[in-house]
Amino acid sequence: MTDIRTQALQCRQAAQVLAQLSTAARNDLLQAMARALEEDADAILAANARDLAAAEAKGVGSAMLDRLRLDPVRLAGVAAAVREVALLADPVGQVTRDDVRPNGIRVQKVRVPLGVIAMIYEARPNVTADAAALCIKAGNGVILRGGSEAIHSNTAIAAALKRALAAAGVPEAALTLVEDLRRETMLELLQLSDIIDLAIPRGGEGLIRFVAEHARVPVIKHYKGVCHLFVDADADIEQALGLLIDGKCSRPSACNALETLLVHRDIAGEFLPRAAVALRERGVELRGDDASRALVTDMIPATDADWDTEYLDLVLAVRVVDDLQAAIAHIQRHTSDHTEVIATRTPANAEAFVAALRSAVVMVNASSRFSDGGQLGLGAEIGISTTRLHSYGPMGLEALTVERFVVRGEGQVRA
Numbered sequence: 001m002t003d004i005r006t007q008a009l010q011c012r013q014a015a016q017v018l019a020q021l022s023t024a025a026r027n028d029l030l031q032a033m034a035r036a037l038e039e040d041a042d043a044i045l046a047a048n049a050r051d052l053a054a055a056e057a058k059g060v061g062s063a064m065l066d067r068l069r070l071d072p073v074r075l076a077g078v079a080a081a082v083r084e085v086a087l088l089a090d091p092v093g094q095v096t097r098d099d100v101r102p103n104g105i106r107v108q109k110v111r112v113p114l115g116v117i118a119m120i121y122e123a124r125p126n127v128t129a130d131a132a133a134l135c136i137k138a139g140n141g142v143i144l145r146g147g148s149e150a151i152h153s154n155t156a157i158a159a160a161l162k163r164a165l166a167a168a169g170v171p172e173a174a175l176t177l178v179e180d181l182r183r184e185t186m187l188e189l190l191q192l193s194d195i196i197d198l199a200i201p202r203g204g205e206g207l208i209r210f211v212a213e214h215a216r217v218p219v220i221k222h223y224k225g226v227c228h229l230f231v232d233a234d235a236d237i238e239q240a241l242g243l244l245i246d247g248k249c250s251r252p253s254a255c256n257a258l259e260t261l262l263v264h265r266d267i268a269g270e271f272l273p274r275a276a277v278a279l280r281e282r283g284v285e286l287r288g289d290d291a292s293r294a295l296v297t298d299m300i301p302a303t304d305a306d307w308d309t310e311y312l313d314l315v316l317a318v319r320v321v322d323d324l325q326a327a328i329a330h331i332q333r334h335t336s337d338h339t340e341v342i343a344t345r346t347p348a349n350a351e352a353f354v355a356a357l358r359s360a361v362v363m364v365n366a367s368s369r370f371s372d373g374g375q376l377g378l379g380a381e382i383g384i385s386t387t388r389l390h391s392y393g394p395m396g397l398e399a400l401t402v403e404r405f406v407v408r409g410e411g412q413v414r415a
Contacts, residue, residue, distance in 0.1 A: 004188050007176050008143060008195040012116050014174035015141030019113045023090040025168070030086035030133055032164040037079040037129060040160040045070060047152035048125060055149050063253035063312040067123040068150055078126045078157075081374070085133040088378075091398045092139050106408040111401040113139035115197035118189060119382070120145045120211055122203030125153035131200075132161050132175050134382045138400035143196070145178040145186055147203070155179070190215040200383045200395075205310070220395070221387040224310040225255035225338040227368045230327040230353070232344035233266040237274070239365065240343035244275055247341065247368040249282045253312045255384065256339055256371040260307060260317045262327045265291070268320045272296055284314045291320035307334045324349050328356045335359055337386035339371040360386055360393035 018026070037044070048070040055068055070078075097109035117140050119131045128144055135142035146154040158177040165172050178185065190199060193216045200220045201211040212219050229247055231240045247258035263271055268291070276286060276296040286292075287306050288299035299318065306317040307330070321327045331340055341363040342353040350364040361371040371394065373381025378396025385391045391399035 010173035011141040011176045014171035019139040027086045034079040034082040036160040036164045044156040047156035050152045082133040108406045109403045116141045118143045118199040120201045122147040128157040226336040227339040229341045230262040233264040235343040288318040292318040
């Protein structure tokens with residue numbers, strides 16, 4: 001078994017090859033990777049079935065099983081996402097500043113690849129392809145360390161992608177899948193500050209905190225998604241119901257799903273009973289404060305912990321608030337800096353909500369489920385950052401590059 005430092009060094013060397021490819025060559029490579037996924041569909045789905053069977057035997061919860069599961073439609077979506085990345089504008093080489101100084105030197109800022117990205121993730125096998133596509137498009141090498149629950153799926157997907165790399169003459173180490181899943185190997189990987197340029201963990205809060213606490217390389221953090229919807233006093237009730245149902249029920253295991261509903265006291269008597277009926281028809285358990293339970297008497301009493309919980313399931317915390325400022329104060333206290341939504345017909349209230357909150361994504365009359373790189377026009381996202389580092393919010397191609405200075409002169413010296 002190759003040691004992790006050797007693997008990382010090989011990935012760095014391969015990344016230097018990728019960085020020198022033209023945009024057209026990298027796009028052709030991604031198209032070939034998408035075709036390889038389609039050609040290997042039967043093998044990938046068979047591998048995923050093995051992972052699912054093992055997870056079910058271990059009693060893994062429904063949210064994790066949903067993240068792990070692939071089917072022909074989802075796998076086709078993975079291949080389509082790789083093609084979408086190929087069609088995106090290439091950030092590498094983009095000039096973001098260009099001026100001439102009084103002494104005649106020309107100063108430019110130019111986007112270049114970060115180098116080597118370490119992806120550490122759980123359950124979602126689509127991350128294997130998404131991360132590889134985004135990193136390669138931006139000229140980076142990628143080291144993929146998935147969880148044991150998806151090892152067969154990840155191995156099958158990586159094998160298809162590596163075949164495309166080899167056919168294009170790119171060293172396969174540009175996409176390195178770590179097969180040694182021991183914790184000490186991951187710890188060693190996170191210490192390689194001379195090789196790894198950025199670590200991006202994706203998974204549960206425990207994994208992300210572990211990576212952040214043990215890494216010596218820069219880490220993009222996103223601990224959890226406690227996303228809020230505030231229904232203002234003058235909200236369009238039908239519209240607000242639509243935002244609530246989509247945000248909570250369309251995919252409750254996603255980090256952009258709603259976890260807390262805040263309702264203005266003046267509209268609560270009309271809105272909450274209707275919301276409760278609609279949510280319960282979809283199997284949602286409601287946990288409310290005293291004011292909510294006075295209107296919907298069979299809600300489960302909410303505890304203090306509910307306001308900080310990412311359920312990732314059909315469970316919703318509900319609170320009645322006195323006004324917009326009370327809603328803002330609640331969110332400021334319990335936010336995970338992910339996504340917040342306001343349903344309102346008052347533009348001034350919408351702007352006050354946006355200005356008061358610092359979360360990575362703030363929505364006005366739009367579903368929290370749009371807090372996603374693909375939906376925001378980034379293509380397949382590599383992650384969501386709630387860390388104010390070089391990127392904040394859903395991360396696409398630009399977040400996998402950095403700006404450097406390129407200075408052109410004619411012999412000028414600084415005397």
